[in-house]
Amino acid sequence: MPLPQNTEMDLSHLSSSEIRQRIRNGQHDANTAGLAPGKLQCNLAMLPQEFALDFLRFCQRNPKPCPVVGVSETGDPMLPTLGRDIDIRTDVPRYRVFRDGTLAEELTDITELWTDELVTIALGCSFTFENAFLREGIPVRHIETGRNVPMYRTNIDLVPAGPFNGQMVVSMRPLAEQFIEDATAISARFPQAHGAPIAFGDPAAIGISDVHAPDYGDPVEIKEGEVPVFWACGVTPQNVIQTARPPICITHAPGHMLITDVAEDAETTIYKDPTQHGENQ
Structure with missing residues (x-):
């Protein structure tokens, strides 16, 4: 419909x-x-x-x-x-x-x-481990603001299989530095939900030219003193089916x-x- x-x-x-x-x-x-x-x-x-x-x-x-x-x-x-x-x-x-x-x-x-x-x-x-973040007092910006999580295409190549190949998509959550260690440990307990982050800091290091302009989802504010933290994302298949x-x-x-x-x-x-x-x- x-x-x-x-x-x-x-x-x-x-x-x-x-x-x-x-x-x-x-x-x-x-x-x-x-x-x-x-x-x-x-x-x-x-x-x-x-x-x-x-x-x-x-x-x-x-x-x-x-x-x-x-x-x-x-x-x-x-x-x-x-x-x-x-x-x-x-x-x-x-x-x-x-x-x-x-x-x-x-x-x-x-x-x-x-x-x-x-x-x-x-x-x-x-989204699964975000509930664990909130229980531990780690803020999740897109939930706070009623928005969708920002997601980005990267330059991280994936291992191909048959016709499926391409680059990873990641999601981003801005965190103050004091939360990064706990957020990493918490998300690592959820391998079925992408596990620990794959990168944090400079978005250009993984091929993201403008962190304020996501390829999917909504942009969120990155406040002074916060670091963008990136997790592997299940929107990745939507990127690779373009080649398959x-x-x-x-x-x-x-x-x-x-x-x-x-x-x-x-x-x-x-x-x-x-x-x-x-x-x-």
């Missing part, structure tokens, strides 16, 4: 499944930063089966930007290892549709595009993630039904 007017509101008190229901009903199409604290958020790539194995090889060779946390059955829009009721066709606030490697459109529902040949690969997202040129690839729109029912610090992404295990979402 076409993009509706933004229906942004405070969803911070809702469970992961309740947020997905609002997304499914067209009641939320904004970014998902700060939502469902304690739950894993995911980047997505939906590809024809003939491209899926090479893409999984690409992810295995480049685990920092592409940590695989879930894979669907071919043609199945459900992701039972990540949530009991996830429907990948409706449960993401915004999708991007690439045709032959070129961005063709953004949608809020891809039901009409779904086919029996598509495979969904879910990748961990750095699959006939179709459907992704999340940057910052508009799939919110799962999996705990953010889970060692695996095997979903446990809370109705059977006495757990609350």
